[in-house]
Amino acid sequence: MSLRDAAIGIFDSGIGGLTVAREVARRLPNEHLIYLGDTARLPYGSKSPVTVSRYAATCVDFLRREPLKAIVIACNTASALALADLEHDLEVPLLGVIAPGARAAARTSRGGVIGVIGQEGTVRSGSYPRAIESILPSAKIVSHDCPLLVPLAEEGWLTGEVPRLTLRRYLEPLACAKIDTLVLGCTHYPLFKTLINDVFTKDYGMDVRLVDSAEEVTAELCDLLTRRGRLNGGGPGRRRFFCTDAPERFAVVGRRFFGDEFTEVRQVDLNASRP
Numbered sequence: 001m002s003l004r005d006a007a008i009g010i011f012d013s014g015i016g017g018l019t020v021a022r023e024v025a026r027r028l029p030n031e032h033l034i035y036l037g038d039t040a041r042l043p044y045g046s047k048s049p050v051t052v053s054r055y056a057a058t059c060v061d062f063l064r065r066e067p068l069k070a071i072v073i074a075c076n077t078a079s080a081l082a083l084a085d086l087e088h089d090l091e092v093p094l095l096g097v098i099a100p101g102a103r104a105a106a107r108t109s110r111g112g113v114i115g116v117i118g119q120e121g122t123v124r125s126g127s128y129p130r131a132i133e134s135i136l137p138s139a140k141i142v143s144h145d146c147p148l149l150v151p152l153a154e155e156g157w158l159t160g161e162v163p164r165l166t167l168r169r170y171l172e173p174l175a176c177a178k179i180d181t182l183v184l185g186c187t188h189y190p191l192f193k194t195l196i197n198d199v200f201t202k203d204y205g206m207d208v209r210l211v212d213s214a215e216e217v218t219a220e221l222c223d224l225l226t227r228r229g230r231l232n233g234g235g236p237g238r239r240r241f242f243c244t245d246a247p248e249r250f251a252v253v254g255r256r257f258f259g260d261e262f263t264e265v266r267q268v269d270l271n272a273s274r275p
């Protein structure tokens with residue numbers, strides 16, 4: 001098998017990374033995708049760096065059972081806490097969401113005041129501010145964790161009073177700091193784009209540009225595969241979905257994150273020895 005025919009592996013702590021898979025499937029419809037959601041061990045966002053790195057390593061081991069042309073870490077927390085460790089000894093290109101998101105934020109910001117929202121582990125790691133400052137040293141960065149957005153997204157509460165009040169509360173310190181750009185540093189947050197825009201415009205009278213890490217990492221993946229001559233020119237790609245627990249829930253909730261074309265989901269045990 002040539003590397004052009006090899007699949008792209010994508011992993012996340014669970015269902016949220018399907019926002020990244022959706023973007024990859026949209027931009028690269030001919031590519032075969034293997035998606036793994038570690039639903040048995042989510043959330044990663046409240047776990048320690050050591051634990052997240054250990055979990056992420058087992059996800060990569062699972063994906064590498066097949067020949068791959070690239071691996072995308074869809075999860076912001078795993079990108080922030082585990083990418084450096086995972087890169088060691090890996091011959092497959094590995095892309096996380098932090099660097100592409102940071103580059104887009106630095107490019108997008110008009111006044112250099114940038115907000116970052118994410119899960120606790122991502123915010124605590126300081127990865128986004130470090131990556132943004134390495135490109136735009138004068139940037140002023142304000143970060144905030146927004147853990148309640150994850151269950152709200154999975155419950156499908158994307159509009160209405162409850163998510164609006166939650167967002168208003170989370171975004172207030174960022175509005176006070178007068179950010180002009182906001183990085184959506186969690187897999188689930190792109191689902192709230194419309195509401196976030198609405199809160200900034202109507203409640204705070206601000207025009208804030210949103211950076212979606214899913215779009216940015218996909219653009220980077222397209223560039224990488226084009227540069228290396230590894231794009232698949234064949235027919236529509238095959239998409240396979242795996243999770244570590246509750247595949248029925250994954251299929252139902254995942255549809256909201258991925259879109260309609262959802263196929264079979266298989267449950268896997270990451271501790272089982274290779275077939």
Ligand code: DGL
Pocket residue numbers: 012013014016017042043044045046074075076077078119122150185186187188
């Ligand atoms: N996928 C995680 C992230 O992007 C959100 C859910 C979790 O905490 O596991 O940080």
